[in-house]
Amino acid sequence: MDIIIITAVALLGLYMAWNIGANDVANSMADAVGSKAISIKQAVILAGICEFSGAVLVGSHVTDTVRKGIVDPSLLASMPNITAPDAATMLVIGMTAALLSAAFWLHFSSWTGMPVSTTHSIVGAVAGFGIVAAGWESVNWGKMSQIVASWFISPVAGGLMAYVLFRFISKYILERDKPARAAIKFAPVVVFMMAAVLTLGTIYKGLKHVIKDIPWFTDDLALVLSLTIALACAIVSHIIIRKKLAGKEELPISKQLNYVEQIFTPIVIISSCAVAFAHGANDVANSVGPLAAVVHVISTGTIEMKVGVPFWILMLGGTGIVIGLATYGYRVMHTVGTDITEITPSRGVAADIAATAVVLICTRMKLPVSTTHTLVGAILGIGLARGLGGVNRAVTKKIFGSWIITVPAAAILAMILYQAGNFFLFDIIKSIILANGA
Amino acid sequence: MSLISDLFGKSPFGPLVEHSKTVHECVELIQPLLEALIREDYEEIHFLQDKISELEYQADCIKHEVREQLSKRYFMPVDKIELERFVRRQDKVADMVQDFAVILMIRNTKLHPSLHDQFFAFINQIFQVTGLLLNAAVEFQNLAEVSFSGAEARVVLSLLQGIGEEEWKADRLARTLSKSIYKLEGEEETLNIIFYEKMLLALGNIANQAENAGDILRTILVQQ
Numbered sequence: 001m002d003i004i005i006i007t008a009v010a011l012l013g014l015y016m017a018w019n020i021g022a023n024d025v026a027n028s029m030a031d032a033v034g035s036k037a038i039s040i041k042q043a044v045i046l047a048g049i050c051e052f053s054g055a056v057l058v059g060s061h062v063t064d065t066v067r068k069g070i071v072d073p074s075l076l077a078s079m080p081n082i083t084a085p086d087a088a089t090m091l092v093i094g095m096t097a098a099l100l101s102a103a104f105w106l107h108f109s110s111w112t113g114m115p116v117s118t119t120h121s122i123v124g125a126v127a128g129f130g131i132v133a134a135g136w137e138s139v140n141w142g143k144m145s146q147i148v149a150s151w152f153i154s155p156v157a158g159g160l161m162a163y164v165l166f167r168f169i170s171k172y173i174l175e176r177d178k179p180a181r182a183a184i185k186f187a188p189v190v191v192f193m194m195a196a197v198l199t200l201g202t203i204y205k206g207l208k209h210v211i212k213d214i215p216w217f218t219d220d221l222a223l224v225l226s227l228t229i230a231l232a233c234a235i236v237s238h239i240i241i242r243k244k245l246a247g248k249e250e251l252p253i254s255k256q257l258n259y260v261e262q263i264f265t266p267i268v269i270i271s272s273c274a275v276a277f278a279h280g281a282n283d284v285a286n287s288v289g290p291l292a293a294v295v296h297v298i299s300t301g302t303i304e305m306k307v308g309v310p311f312w313i314l315m316l317g318g319t320g321i322v323i324g325l326a327t328y329g330y331r332v333m334h335t336v337g338t339d340i341t342e343i344t345p346s347r348g349v350a351a352d353i354a355a356t357a358v359v360l361i362c363t364r365m366k367l368p369v370s371t372t373h374t375l376v377g378a379i380l381g382i383g384l385a386r387g388l389g390g391v392n393r394a395v396t397k398k399i400f401g402s403w404i405i406t407v408p409a410a411a412i413l414a415m416i417l418y419q420a421g422n423f424f425l426f427d428i429i430k431s432i433i434l435a436n437g438a
Numbered sequence: 439m440s441l442i443s444d445l446f447g448k449s450p451f452g453p454l455v456e457h458s459k460t461v462h463e464c465v466e467l468i469q470p471l472l473e474a475l476i477r478e479d480y481e482e483i484h485f486l487q488d489k490i491s492e493l494e495y496q497a498d499c500i501k502h503e504v505r506e507q508l509s510k511r512y513f514m515p516v517d518k519i520e521l522e523r524f525v526r527r528q529d530k531v532a533d534m535v536q537d538f539a540v541i542l543m544i545r546n547t548k549l550h551p552s553l554h555d556q557f558f559a560f561i562n563q564i565f566q567v568t569g570l571l572l573n574a575a576v577e578f579q580n581l582a583e584v585s586f587s588g589a590e591a592r593v594v595l596s597l598l599q600g601i602g603e604e605e606w607k608a609d610r611l612a613r614t615l616s617k618s619i620y621k622l623e624g625e626e627e628t629l630n631i632i633f634y635e636k637m638l639l640a641l642g643n644i645a646n647q648a649e650n651a652g653d654i655l656r657t658i659l660v661q662q
Contacts, residue, residue: 027441175585175588253589335443372441388513391513392445394444
């Protein structure tokens with residue numbers, strides 16, 4: 001019997017992951033497709049690989065925040081007139097309801113064309129469950145406001161960072177008398193930054209999660225290691241770029257600029273992969289977090305403060321994202337690839353590095369932010385740095401609107417589904433939990 | 439559908455370069471027009487006039503396209519108002535070519551042989567002016583690439599610095615040509631002389647408008 005329940009919830013998690021893959025993934029590769037560095041087909045394949053590895057390698061950190069940070073499960077158990085099995089049952093139904101309502105909301109909004117964040121949907125849904133199950137006070141509003149603040153801060157931080165990065169690229173490479181010569185010197189600096197962000201994000205927490213219990217693998221060592229890797233990447237790129245741009249500095253500036261953009265082409269492909277990687281790492285939790293909680297409660301019959309995410313669940317999340325991308329996301333990728341006409345690789349690199357850095361930092365700080373919104377912030381930052389022909393400011397309004405709508409909508413949906421679940425399934429699930437707990 | 443693709447407005451710089459090229463295609467038809475006039479091939483003049491009219495219409499369409507992309511909702515790397523002024527001026531160049539063609543078309547004027555060389559020299563000088571403008575304007579994409587500053591911007595600026603001098607030379611040629619035209623008093627039909635002067639003015643306007651457009655582009659670059 002519990003196998004049926006777990007399978008059902010796992011299918012829900014898969015459905016949620018499918019939604020993520022269908023809606024969000026295309027955005028993460030936008031800079032590479034938009035600057036015509038890769039074809040749409042290549043972008044789909046690369047995004048699939050990067051999302052999956054991001055989800056599986058770095059994915060587990062946000063997971064328990066979404067589940068536990070917003071609503072404290074121990075509060076459920078300590079409520080009067082509620083036994084421990086009751087609380088466990090409520091948690092199972094609640095998490096399932098949250099998962100279902102977030103997925104429904106996402107599906108609905110992508111059908112109507114609203115730019116809704118997967119992260120915000122699940123956060124709203126979990127909060128909704130908390131309010132209806134254990135009252136207004138059960139929601140950790142401190143944590144909740146921290147999360148909501150991070151939604152403001154992450155696009156702004158992405159924008160600031162992209163602004164600075166793009167000004168750097170502009171000032172030290174593009175605006176020089178001999179851009180080709182300047183690129184040999186300074187493009188490796190950009191490569192260094194990108195590699196450092198990526199390896200830090202992966203090694204610092206991600207790989208340590210996979211390769212557990214290595215005593216010598218301290219934080220300091222991880223830092224040194226990633227900086228060394230980044231330095232090596234920079235040196236290799238310097239050698240390649242020097243070879244490619246040799247003798248080009250005598251051409252007219254406009255020709256040199258073309259060659260410099262060509263240098264940025266492979267970099268923007270890698271940096272877009274980094275965004276997809278960070279996206280996978282950050283967003284997989286939205287689908288598998290609640291699932292991990294349900295599986296844990298059902299199989300042990302207890303509520304614990306912390307739940308490890310089994311590897312198979314991460315794999316499931318990653319797989320769902322890839323399926324979503326393959327069945328529907330490629331269409332969004334097509335829209336993105338053909339609509340963006342004016343981004344060049346140098347811009348894409350700056351936006352990507354900024355977005356990746358912000359998302360990975362937030363992931364580490366256990367703050368679930370929207371990758372898409374961070375990237376939008378980064379691109380706006382480049383617009384402010386006079387790097388883009390035309391950037392639509394109205395998008396910020398759309399994002400704002402989606403914040404205001406998504407959280408209440410997902411919350412209310414979760415409340416309704418939770419009540420329905422309680423009504424129909426409470427006794428069945430309670431009996432399973434009692435059986436397993438005993 | 440996708441937030442990111444919503445974010446990007448079309449950049450006006452691609453169409454802007456296209457506009458410059460189309461306008462210059464108009465300018466390039468001045469020489470064949472003058473040659474046809476000398477051959478007294480009025481059919482050819484009609485044909486060329488139609489062609490110019492069509493190109494002028496095309497330029498007009500592109501101008502509107504550029505304007506639409508200068509919507510308030512978009513961040514631009516340059517002043518939208520200046521950009522709008524620039525494209526309007528550049529469009530005027532095509533208008534003036536059209537005016538010149540119409541003058542040749544409405545009456546079968548014969549060009550006095552003594553004026554041939556001077557007219558050719560004059561349009562040649564006008565090409566110097568419009569050519570400089572074209573060379574600068576086709577760099578718009580690259581200028582956007584460097585955010586309208588730095589070395590590339592300086593290169594375009596130095597191109598534009600020559601435009602005033604070339605226009606001044608054109609003015610001087612216009613004056614001598616004007617004198618030669620009035621010297622024909624008594625020798626040539628008065629109506630012909632009036633038409634020569636009309637041609638001269640129309641051609642002079644082309645160079646003037648090109649210079650104005652170049653000045654606006656300079657302002658855009660200097661502001662950055």
